[in-house]
Amino acid sequence: MKRNSMVALVLTLMLITLTFIGCSPSETPEPSTPADETPKPAQTAGNEEEKPLLDTSKRIELVVWFAGDPAPDAGSVIEELNKKLLEDFNCTMKINHLGWADYETRYSLLLNAKEECDILYSANWLNARDYNRKGAFLELDELLVNYAPELYEFLDRWEEVTMNGSIYAIPNNNVRHDNTGIVYREDLRKKYNLPIPDSVENIEAYFQGIKENEPTMLPTSDKAVFDGTMSSTRFAWNREQNVIGASFGVSYTGYDESKLTEITYDWETPEYLEMLKKIKEWADKGYWSRSLLSAQNDPAVDFDAGLTAAIFNKHMDGWSGHVTTNEVDKDEGWEIGFVPFQNKYGISVLTSAEQDMTVLPIQCKDPARAIAVVEKIFLDVDYFHLIQYGIKGVHYDVNENGEYTVGPKTEQFGPGGLASWCWRNVDFYLESTATPAKVEEMRDLMDTLTPVSPCSFSLDTSNISAEVASLENTIVQYLEPLKLGQHDDPEKGFEEFMRQAKIAGYDKVKEEFEKQWEVFITESGLK
Amino acid sequence: MSNTPRRMRSASLNKRSKLSDLLYDLKHNKALLLMVLPSALHLFVLSYLPMVGIYYAFTNYNYRGGLFGSPFVGFANFKFLFASGTAWRLTANTIFYNLIFIFAGTAFRIAAAIMLSEIIGNLFRRVTQTIMLLPHFVSMVLVGVFAYNILSYETGVINNFLTSIGADKFDFYSTPWIWRLIIPAVDLWKTTGYGTILYLAAILGISNEIYEAAVIDGVTFMQKIRYITLPSLKPTFTILLLMSLGSLIRGQFDLFYQLVGNNGLLFGSTDIIDTYVYRVLRVTPNIGMGSAVGLYQSVVGALMLLGVNYIIRRIEPDNALF
Incomplete structure (x- = not known):
């Protein structure tokens, strides 16, 4: 019956969670730093030319959190995505959404309570720099070079997502008039x-x-x-x-x-x-x-x-x-x-590079795989169209001019239906007649x-x-x-x-x- | 009734140490202790374990360091609360409103309970009780919207009425003093029905024989209430009072926030600790500062509870909590 303030609520929940789970991760903070993040192959990487291989031997589920609300039919799109991911990376994705109703509170809870989360949406309007200053996100420099070199090459604006000399987020190339x-x-x-x-x-x-x-x-x-x-x-x-x-x-x-x-x-x-x-x-x-x-x-x-x-x-x-x-x-x-x-x-x-970003929170269980998957989504047109437009022939279609047209179930999943604003590659955008x-x-x-x-x-x-x-x-x-x-x-x-x-x-x-x-x-x- | 064995023992052997008391209980009152166990565990896990988190109030929190790895900063997190006398004003407002809620609320609940218990028609009583209970289930967000539609300057119900009878409009949202009445009124509307249940149960628990004896002696209706019902409710009242005093310094955030919002004009008379904290930490969430406020509220609440309990123990030892 107690009606405490939001802050008190956040705190209480946080304290409770911390009692159960929080203490243990804080005792072992070291493995989360990128220096140690690189898995076993890195130990052999004596010469810098040789890049560590991505270890996909273990099947995992990557937990993703986006801001916003998903389209009604997001489930079937994620299912389709998981088929592809399982084949390519031996992993699946669980995509969650922080609804608009109380996204700010839930976002800070997610990080404070170290809830399970491997890939996270972030933005300047979600206090990204403040969280990073307090150490909530992984440094990505080495991860990018090792596991997502093409993405690192493909996107520019890295200097805009650098703090204290290290990259903390992945921007996108969707630069718009703001x-x-x-x-x-x-x-x-x-x-x-x-x-x-x-x-x-x-x-x-x-x-x-x-x-x-x-x-x-x-x-x-x-x-x-x-x-x-x-x-x-x-x-x-x-x-x-x-x-x-x-x-x-x-x-x-x-x-x-x-x-x-x-x-x-x-x-x-x-x-x-x-x-x-x-x-x-x-x-x-x-x-x-x-x-x-x-x-x-x-x-x-x-x-x-x-x-x-x-x-x-x-x-x-x-x-x-x-x-x-x-x-x-x-x-x-x-x-x-x-x-x-x-x-x-x-x-x-122009829109800031920090407008829509992907970050890996420090509780990320497999940063290498997470960043490799993000690279794939950015640079593989099939992945990208699936995430951005849904299933072809169901949620959208393409006409003879290569333009986006509506499909039988567009109402259930329109463009951007997954609220995946941080994963946007304008090069793969379909022209729209609408x-x-x-x-x-x-x-x-x-x-x-x-x-x-x-x-x-x-x-x-x-x-x-x-x-x-x-x-x-x-x-x-x-x-x-x-x-x-x-x-x-x-x-x-x-x-x-x-x-x-x-x-x-x-x-x-x-x-x-x-x-x-x-x-x-x-x-x-x-x- | 159930703790009779323990009482008897305490009364006869109260010179013995507490430890041997406990050992005695362990031996002879196993079943009773076992019944207490779930709630004791519940209390320990949800109230005592999280107390470790008090330490947050003294750190500059950092995600890598966590609870014990973040730098210790002493009382720096409390500074924002005590800067420029804010804490005093907020504490005063919070306590003022809670006192009104407690005393006016209790008065209304007891009155409603007595009235309900005196209603003879069963159907009518049930219907009345249900209607009284309904506001409890209306979300505070909706109450805020209702209030706005009733009070707003241009389109509010009250101002439309005032205009229609040729009177001047009243600008509720820039008149601070009126909120000292509106907020308690809304709270009463919302909580009376629910709070009545406890008192109604207590009244129904009063033995009918007492009333019958009194009627034979020729008491009037009011005398019955004054000399039998009210005194019988005293223990219930004191316990509820003591329990609510513990949270005297915790405001009802949603009540105040939904009604007043971020209307700075009204803060002088409506700002409580909880709304203030929400407002200032909304922009830059800060765990250390949030914990500091929680700790401040808990410490003041605990002191308040101990103090009032001490006074009650002096006056009427039977009604004290401990």
Whole structure:
């Protein structure tokens, strides 16, 4: 009957598990390090030319964990995959999914409790670097050279998944345009002759038009309205997250390579306060619910239901999803528009290599086989198509032009039905006739922009964990209400926030950030 | 009843050492001890063994090192809790709400139990009890959604009603004080039905002869409750009170989180230890800091329990837990 916090729950479970199983692995940590990982053949590898052979004599089951939810018919695809794996590697795979409902908690439990897991999905948004810093993942350098040399050769971007001189994850080659912006109702915009919402003024005009003409709609229900609008003015905004892992108000100047090393403290800029005042005005005009701060809604669901007219911080993929849902799947005359704000600066931010990665957790029972299997999936077209599209003739088909077409059971398993985002090889992608034309056009447009790779800096908070925790609390308590215009006087409210932030340790976080940033730009040759 | 043999012995030979007491029990009360064994094992495995994990609170956790291989950092993990007086405010809020839950909750449960026990129609009583029990099975997430739809500024039921009678709207989600009423109200709604069962059982256990004798002596209905039912419930009440005091400093995370969410405007009157910890460690999960909070809550809870038990032992030794 006890209703403890999530943290307490995590802890209790962790403690219990640890009592039973945790103690023993921690007594023998040594075999997990890659130096000893190499099985017997390695002992004979006196000369470096000779590579150790993969030992497949013992039949094993590799346990895989992905984030997300699988398609209904994933079971039959995995069955088919296991037939192939058994033949090639004398192993099978058990693919599990961390459902969207509580993926963060389950992910950390999986690692903390050292649950059985041999191959794991990881990403920057799942705190990959933080886990690696605490030693949760195996170093892959030698494993790659020994057991997946072709994959090592095939993929580049390894430097983006390197920490402290060793590779900790396998990226993929699915580099996409990652510009973000506002998704809005183009049909309503045209109907009421409103401007395209591509700047603060135009967003305001669009919101006002919706408010006046559509009494049953609210302009938005997205709590990200502040950050989203802000990113239309300062395109550096979205990189804040990449720089520091959470919004501590620090970003660097932008995509201009010559200024890359300059740091901006967003909270200390006049624009920040100006924007807070603007947001207060919008809140007073009733562009979103006054109770939004406590709402547990999903703004994207509200948007699809026709309750609101804008959502923020969307990428191409997100937009494309809304286009399919609202234009293709239902016929109500909706048109879904998209303004990726970075476009007006002529820049296309590419997805980070750390967006979708494969890692081997330290409890992996056979790292050599695991990495060899991953290599096969990446580089063998049959394996890849099976995993990405399902069983040919059942879940998909290929027409005479080599294009993807639907099969009898596509609804049960569409492209990417296994949620295997970390295993993507774009070279083997099948062209699809189903992509909406305007999404294609946008993609073509973005192909012409200057590509920019995101920065892989991530703040190590181990020295400042108490300050980061307090600061996190201060942000939620004092800044978040301001960001939705929930304060009578934004100027005073912001003053109070800055005062509290200083008490919480803002200066110390800044200092630590600068120190680490200096090291980072020196090491990565930016300076 | 079942521990009569042991009681008799303790009473007659309480000068003897505890050890010989135990030896005596082992010899003469084997069956009773065997009956205790499963729960003793359960307690040992689930409550005592995991205590090793307290050590996490003093380490900077690392996956390679595990429990004993991670670097020892002393009290550093407790710092975030005690920085800038946060711990005090959170502890005060947590205890405030739990005291309300305990006392208001108990009052409601006893009242409901007495009323139910006085209902004569069997069918009506069962139906009432079932309806009272229903909220217990509604998930807190749903309760949060209900609450939002009732309280929200633009579309909430209450504000629609206020508008329709020409009154001003009330902005629940930016008025901190009202939550000191709303949260206990929701808790009462949710827990009263379930908590009533225990008291109802206790009331049904009171011997009918006492009531009959009282009726012959001419008591009124209220006197019956005041002088017979309530005093008979005292032991049940004290034990339940003592047990709940042990978790006085553990908040009901889902109740607060689902109702308030991350609404900073309301934190002054709604933030409890559990929601705070969830909020600050959500971004950078930290086992050491999480354990530190758990340890803090356990230590304060244990002290609270010992203290109250001591007081009760002074006043009424029969009702004390130990």
